[in-house]
Amino acid sequence: MTQGRSIRLFLVDGTPNGLLTAEIMNWTGHVLTGPRSKLSELVQRPECGRTGIYFLVGPDPDNSLRPLVYIGESDDVATRLKQHNRPEDKGGKDFWERVCLITSKDQNLTKAHVKYLESLLIKNAGDVGRAKLINGTSHDYGNLPESDRADMAFFVEQIRIVLPVLGFDFLRDSTRPPKSDEPQKPGSLESSPQFFMKVPRHGISAQGQEVDGEFFVLKGSLARREWAGPAHNYQKLHQQLCDEGLLVEAGNGLRRFIKDYAFSSPSAAAAMVVGRAANGRNDWKIDGTKTTYGEWQDQQVSAAAESNEFSPDYNS
Structure with missing residues (x-):
């Protein structure tokens, strides 16, 4: 680590x-x-x-x-x-x-x-x-x-x-760092599983992962071509990603992420995928399960708390 x-x-x-x-x-x-x-x-x-x-x-x-x-x-x-x-x-x-x-x-x-x-x-x-x-x-x-x-x-x-x-983010890398081969501690952000979001009726299918406190939508994820929901702060970000070529035309009313891209929260990432305000804590799910991001995070916090409770140094 x-x-x-x-x-x-x-x-x-x-x-x-x-x-x-x-x-x-x-x-x-x-x-x-x-x-x-x-x-x-x-x-x-x-x-x-x-x-x-x-x-x-x-x-x-x-x-x-x-x-x-x-x-x-x-x-x-x-x-x-x-x-x-x-x-x-x-x-x-x-x-x-x-x-x-x-x-x-x-x-x-x-x-x-x-x-x-x-x-x-x-x-x-x-x-x-x-x-x-x-x-x-x-x-x-x-x-x-x-x-x-x-x-x-x-x-x-x-x-x-x-x-x-110091509050200057303009040099902070927005690409996903390579995964370390070293074993991760339970609850480590680097050990985040991959999450998926699918909206079959619109052909949307996206993958995401949390790394070092940011939520990444992964390269190849499909997102809605245009912002479809009511006006929202995220609407400008969606348009910006389109204008800068990070979301490119993929046909059938969709766009594709050409590289991994970091967002400040799973909700911001989800909004870019579905083209409207979204609750990423509920919408992102671990692949093959019904476990949401929010439920996974709660499990991580509970596991960390239990680990501390039974640690020899706890309350020492």
């Missing part, structure tokens, strides 16, 4: 909506984030005078389901952020509301390193598809030594771990 990680968070001004720093144990990276309203304080921090990567994040007025993101690099981030804070007609950027800066505690990141990191992160964000990038296409900076490229690949993986903890 994946090992746990320790992340140290520090509220710089003692408030949850102010400046915040984050570090992962045994990682040289240092994260500083805060709202644009705190920019005057943020740029005075010593981290902002270092070489680093930064993210500008704000709402997309055309799509409430995902943010707008700009990924940049600089050897003097404070100066670059001041430029971005100018009015748009003077070369600045108006869209962003939060900023996140990543530097190195040992200050060993060079200009070449952050250019390479920028190109990797832009590509990753584009592949994940959880945000609309302001950057456009990424540049290919591949002239680092092999050892440095390996170090930067590790650096990127740590960034992808820490950012979702």
